[in-house]
Every structure is written in C-alpha cells, then in structure tokens.
Amino acid sequence: MAAYQRDEALGWAYNADKETTTVASTTTAAPTIKRSSMDETTDALTGMIIASPKKQRTAADGVAVAGYSPELSKALKSVVKIFTTMASPNFSSPWQMCQQTKCTATGFVIAPLSSRRILTNAHAVANQVAVKIRKHGSAQRYTARVLAVGHECDIAMLTVDDDEFWADMVPLEINGLPAMQESVMVVGFPTGGDNVCVTKGVVSRIDRSTYSHGRTTLLAIQVDAAINSGNSGGPVILGDHVVGIAFQCLTSGENIGYIIPVPVINHFLEDLERHDGKYTGFCELGISWQSLENEGMREVLGMPKPLTGVFITKTEPLFNASRQLLAGDVLTHFNGVPIADDGTFLFREAVRINFGHLVSQAFNGDVATLKVWRDGQHVELPVQLSTPHQLVPVHSHDLKPHYFIYGGLVFTPLTCWYLRSVYGADWSCKAPIKLVEKAFAASKRDSQEEVVVLSKVLAADINSGYQDTGNIQVLKVNGQRVVNLAHLAHLVSTCSDKFVRFDLEWNKVIYIAHDKATKMLPDILEQNSIPAAHSKGLLDMPHPGNSPQQQQQDSSMQVDGGSSDSEVSSDEDAAVVAASKL
Structure with missing residues (x-):
C-alpha cells in the first residue's frame, strides 16, 4: 500500500510513492541579469521577474494537446514518471x-534539449539500484542514469541514453520567483x-525552511496546492516556465506543500557547470551567533543607534572565518547587504529572511566581503x-557505512543516520547524551576527524564482561587519541603489546588480548555471518599516523553549550545540525 515516507523528528513527509516489497527521498539594490532565452529581466538576488511585458502565450509547434492550455500542453511533453528500486545500508x-x-x-x-537533462528530487533516487523512466502517455519504460545528486537541496539530474526517448520531448525553461498570492x-x-495529475494553488510564503531529506535550511516556497506522495520532482509552472520543483509537505497541516525555488535550482545547475559535473554543495560561513535586540547589550558594545547586526559567539576551526572573525565581533554587513539585529535582511518588499540565504548562494571558494563592528569601529x-x-554527518545518502571488528568489538563512525537506525526517529531524545551532544555542538578540529563509537559487542569468550557495552565513543587506543576509524584500525593492527587497551567515554576501559583476538576473529565472523572483519577500502583511507604532536592532543571534543546560529526551534528540528550553523 502506498504511504508517505515520514520523518517523525521533523514532521515532514517525502513526496515519493514509496511501498515496501518483497524484492531482495536590504535594501541594497541587486544587479539585474538578462536571460537570452526569456523576455524577462530577473533580479539576481531575489530571482523575481522585475520587468515582464505581457505577451501572447501560444503553444510551441507540435506541442499543443487537444483540450489543454498551451502551458499545460508544453508541460505534459516534458514530465516523466520515475520508477526507482533502492536499497539502503543497515547502519547498526x-x-x-x-x-x-x-x-x-x-x-x-x-x-536546452540537446543537453538531455532531467531534473527530479534527490530523495527519489537516493540509494538507487535501478531507475526507469516513462513518458506521459507512453507505456514504455526507459533505463535512466543518475548524473548528479545534491542531497542538501534535494535535487538530482538524470539522463536517458536511448535516442528514441528524446524524439518528441519538449524542454521547460527555469526562470523567476513567484510573488505572494x-x-x-x-x-x-x-x-x-x-x-498525470495537475493541481493549482497560490504562493502563501517565501522563507528559509528545513529540507527534510538533506537536513539543510535553504530558501523554499510554501504553496497551498495539493502536493502528495509521488509528486516529488514535478515541475511547478507559472505561465510557460518552471518556478520550482515540488519536494515535500507538512503532515501536521492541511494543503501545506513546499517547492524548491529557482535560486536553489540555479545554484545546483551552476555548481555542476563550475565543477565539471560534480556537485559540491551550499556554503556556510562557519560561525555561531546571537541576536542583538537588547538595547543594553548594544550599549555595552558601543554600537551607534542606526547600526544593526548579530553578535558572533563562536567560529568553527576549519572555516576561513575563524582566521578573520573573532568571538565578540558584530557582523553588520554581508557583501554590502545590511543585517538586522535579528539576523534577517530585506529579501524583497515586506519580506525578510535569515541572512544565511546570502551565504548559501555563494559557491565553494568564493570570497565574501564582511563588515564587522570591533572595538568601537x-x-x-x-x-x-x-x-x-x-x-557528525547529518545525512549519509548513497554512502555505505564503514566498520571494523576486533575481538568481537564492532567499531563504526558516528552519524545521525547511525543514531536513527539504533534509536529511531526521535533519537535526539533516546540516544546517549554524550553522542547527541557530539551531533549538535562538537566542532571538527581536523579534516580527517570522526567520532568513532563502539557500536556493540559480538559475544565471545575473549570479550566476556564487556558484552553489555555499546554505543559509546572510543577516545584512545593504547594511550593514543583516535582521530578516525581508519586510525583506530591502524593502531590495533600495528600493536606489538600483549594487550590492546581501549579508553572509552565515561572513563570506561577495555583490555583485549591481542594474539587471542587475532586467532578468534575468523570464528567470530563465521558465527555471525559477517563476510569481512572491516568494510571495503577502510584500511586504505587516510589517517594521521602516530606523530608525537597528535598523542598530546586532548581526547575530548570541544563542545559549546551556548546557543548557535539557529533560525528553527530546537524541538521541531532537533535532528538538523546544518540548520544551527552558517
């Protein structure tokens, strides 16, 4: 039976018709750009069509379908139904x-049609095994290939190699941002x-919202059109062009659907163009901040009356901002756009949204000009x-988890998907507090760093007394700080001592006899029907080695318990790490 694929933690439902089977989802003026394929001039910041002379809309040659409007006729020559078979890894x-x-x-x-590109939602093809496509009005299914996937923005690009498929297809232009109502x-x-099904509705809200699939906060449009399971990836039409992609709905409300707007779609497409077809993602600034709406705090900082901004509380170590910005600075402008005391900017007339949108529209490696208020100037x-x-990755789509087994002890990197697999959708309330704290507030200090956990213990004589231990972080192996899972495997494999010592969270310690563990490993694997003692490619992954400098590093994570850059409530979006940072 068809059903929503629901995210209980956020209250969203993916719009894929999923069914389980037995087969073994400012005011500062912005520059304008002229698109050669359209007769409209578009605001580069807001995506709004600011000059659109009315023109007679007629169906393209060969596009008209009897009984349909020209716009719908064109859309029906473009839309396809996607059939996906998928298999997700078992993270536990x-x-x-x-x-x-x-x-x-x-x-x-x-x-253009010559590019042979099809857009849909990323959650519609995540962890795909096979993808088939059927044109509207056709009975034939064609094999499709996934060219690129942006899980953060929930967009995927497909193509079909069969020339016959493209014979009578009509491409749709993507342009503009609709106005309210x-x-x-x-x-x-x-x-x-x-x-095919066609529904109509009006635009009721334009704001930054949480994308349930990628656990990211980006610009989204709320509409009251019926968006149901299976609508995922469908075009949202205004006139003769696409203004969005249907992708999710709010299950706790009636007729509250969300579409991916043109600025996000264009960012995905330009990202692929800039990086030879490779998707890199949406940028963050790497800071945490709090509002400056309190007059007393503004007075302490010596801020003049007209000046507004947000107070920086923390910078993330691996971001360039940590080398330029200081905790205590007041961020007042981003690329010339003034930031209000509540962290918003004027997106368009009477619409204010979080300044994170400005950051997200940049590309990896771009340089932004920031104005800060520091020491009275x-x-x-x-x-x-x-x-x-x-x-701690907030999503792990299209990735198989790594693992390492030693003496019956199962080690794996900590991810939000691992916590969800073990503790369910409300893992933020049920998982060990230390692991939840790592997921929400810990900072990555090294590009190779992971949180490695002892997932569980496969019962054997060698691990007697440890068999109730599980879901706890591994801090050290033989006194050396564990940086990632490959590093742990290296430390264990190269051990020359009689025993291997594991230091865990909560001051727990485990000793395993090294020679005995090595001899018993084949029997443990066979007894539990496990094909290998470690995941494929794990031992070839980069790890920091055993330098004296790394041995001296503190094994505990640096955790900031203060509020971070948040534009969503903690109870609604407790599982969204990306939404708490810019």
Whole structure:
C-alpha cells in the first residue's frame, strides 16, 4: 500500500510513492541579469521577474494537446514518471543491506534539449539500484542514469541514453520567483492513480525552511496546492516556465506543500557547470551567533543607534572565518547587504529572511566581503566561504557505512543516520547524551576527524564482561587519541603489546588480548555471518599516523553549550545540525 515516507523528528513527509516489497527521498539594490532565452529581466538576488511585458502565450509547434492550455500542453511533453528500486545500508549492522524498496516520483526535461537533462528530487533516487523512466502517455519504460545528486537541496539530474526517448520531448525553461498570492500549477504523478495529475494553488510564503531529506535550511516556497506522495520532482509552472520543483509537505497541516525555488535550482545547475559535473554543495560561513535586540547589550558594545547586526559567539576551526572573525565581533554587513539585529535582511518588499540565504548562494571558494563592528569601529574583512565541515554527518545518502571488528568489538563512525537506525526517529531524545551532544555542538578540529563509537559487542569468550557495552565513543587506543576509524584500525593492527587497551567515554576501559583476538576473529565472523572483519577500502583511507604532536592532543571534543546560529526551534528540528550553523 502506498504511504508517505515520514520523518517523525521533523514532521515532514517525502513526496515519493514509496511501498515496501518483497524484492531482495536590504535594501541594497541587486544587479539585474538578462536571460537570452526569456523576455524577462530577473533580479539576481531575489530571482523575481522585475520587468515582464505581457505577451501572447501560444503553444510551441507540435506541442499543443487537444483540450489543454498551451502551458499545460508544453508541460505534459516534458514530465516523466520515475520508477526507482533502492536499497539502503543497515547502519547498526553495517555489513548488511536493508530490504529493497520501490518508489515512484516525477521528473521533467529542462532546456536546452540537446543537453538531455532531467531534473527530479534527490530523495527519489537516493540509494538507487535501478531507475526507469516513462513518458506521459507512453507505456514504455526507459533505463535512466543518475548524473548528479545534491542531497542538501534535494535535487538530482538524470539522463536517458536511448535516442528514441528524446524524439518528441519538449524542454521547460527555469526562470523567476513567484510573488505572494500568485497562482501556480503543479504537474506530477501522485498516489491515487497512474496517470498525470495537475493541481493549482497560490504562493502563501517565501522563507528559509528545513529540507527534510538533506537536513539543510535553504530558501523554499510554501504553496497551498495539493502536493502528495509521488509528486516529488514535478515541475511547478507559472505561465510557460518552471518556478520550482515540488519536494515535500507538512503532515501536521492541511494543503501545506513546499517547492524548491529557482535560486536553489540555479545554484545546483551552476555548481555542476563550475565543477565539471560534480556537485559540491551550499556554503556556510562557519560561525555561531546571537541576536542583538537588547538595547543594553548594544550599549555595552558601543554600537551607534542606526547600526544593526548579530553578535558572533563562536567560529568553527576549519572555516576561513575563524582566521578573520573573532568571538565578540558584530557582523553588520554581508557583501554590502545590511543585517538586522535579528539576523534577517530585506529579501524583497515586506519580506525578510535569515541572512544565511546570502551565504548559501555563494559557491565553494568564493570570497565574501564582511563588515564587522570591533572595538568601537567598523572593520572590513575578506572571508573565503566553503561547504560544511561536519564532525557528525547529518545525512549519509548513497554512502555505505564503514566498520571494523576486533575481538568481537564492532567499531563504526558516528552519524545521525547511525543514531536513527539504533534509536529511531526521535533519537535526539533516546540516544546517549554524550553522542547527541557530539551531533549538535562538537566542532571538527581536523579534516580527517570522526567520532568513532563502539557500536556493540559480538559475544565471545575473549570479550566476556564487556558484552553489555555499546554505543559509546572510543577516545584512545593504547594511550593514543583516535582521530578516525581508519586510525583506530591502524593502531590495533600495528600493536606489538600483549594487550590492546581501549579508553572509552565515561572513563570506561577495555583490555583485549591481542594474539587471542587475532586467532578468534575468523570464528567470530563465521558465527555471525559477517563476510569481512572491516568494510571495503577502510584500511586504505587516510589517517594521521602516530606523530608525537597528535598523542598530546586532548581526547575530548570541544563542545559549546551556548546557543548557535539557529533560525528553527530546537524541538521541531532537533535532528538538523546544518540548520544551527552558517
């Protein structure tokens, strides 16, 4: 039976028709740009069409479909139904895969037709085993290839190698950002039938929202059009062009759907162009901040009356901002755009959104000009932006988890998907507090750093007395700080002592006889039907080695218990690490 794939922690539902089977988702003026393929002039900051002379809309040659408007006729020649078979890894037993599932979604061909590109949602093809595509009005299914996936923005690009598929397809242009109360049309293949479905609604809100699939906060448009399971990846039409992609709905409300707007889509497409088809992601500034709405605090900082901004409380070590900004600075402008005391900027008339949108529109390696209030005066600083450096990854789509087994002890890196696999959707309330703290507040100090946990203990004589230990961080091996899982495997494999000592969180210690563990390993693997003692490629992964400098580093993570750069409530988005930092 078709059902929503629901994220209980956030209250979102992916719009893929998923079913389990038995087969073994400021005011500062911005520059304007002229698009050669359109007759509109578009504001580069807001994406809004600011000059759009009315023109007679007629169907393109060969596009018109009897009984349909020209716009819908064109859309029907572009939309496709996507059939995906997927298999997700089992993060709690990382040598296994979960049962295969199937889902259906929607996609559409984008201009130019010669590029042979189809856009859909990333969650519609995540962990895909096979992807098939069927055109509207056709019975034939074509094999599709995934060209690129942006899990943070929930967009994927597909193509079909069969020339026959493209013979009568009509591409859609992507342009513009609709105004409030403007009517839009959603085209897709939702649950309830096999044929295409068209719904209409109005734009009710434009704001930064949490993308449930990628656990990221980006610009989104709220509409009251019916967006149901299976609509995922469908085009949202205004006039004769696409203004968004349907991707999620709010299950706790009625007719509250969300679409990915043009600025996010264009960022995904330009990212691929800049990096030879490789997706790099959306930038963050690497700071935590608090509002400056208290007059007393503004007075202490010596801020003049008209000046506004946000108070920087922390910088992340691996970001360039940590070398330019200081805790206690007041960030007042980003690339010339003034930031209000609540962290918002004027996006368009009467619409204010979090300044994180300005950061997210940059690309990895771009340099932004920041103005800060420091020691009673303005300072202008260049800061290089980069994509997130997450100590505990908020998502692990299309990735198989690594593991290492020694003496029956199972080690794996900590991820949010691991915690979800073990403790369920409300893992933030059920998982050990130390691990939850790492997921939300710990800073990554080294590009190779991971939080390595002792996941569980596979019962054997050698680990008697330790078999109730699990889901706890490993801090040291034989006195050396563990930087990542590959480093732990290296320290264990090269041990020359009689015993291997593991120092764990909460001051717990485990000793394993090295020779005995090595001899018993084949029997432990066979007894538990495990194909190998470690995941493929683990021993070839980079690790820091045994330098004296690293031995002296503190084994505990630096945790900031204060509030971070947050624009969402902690109870609603407790599982979204990316939303708490810029």
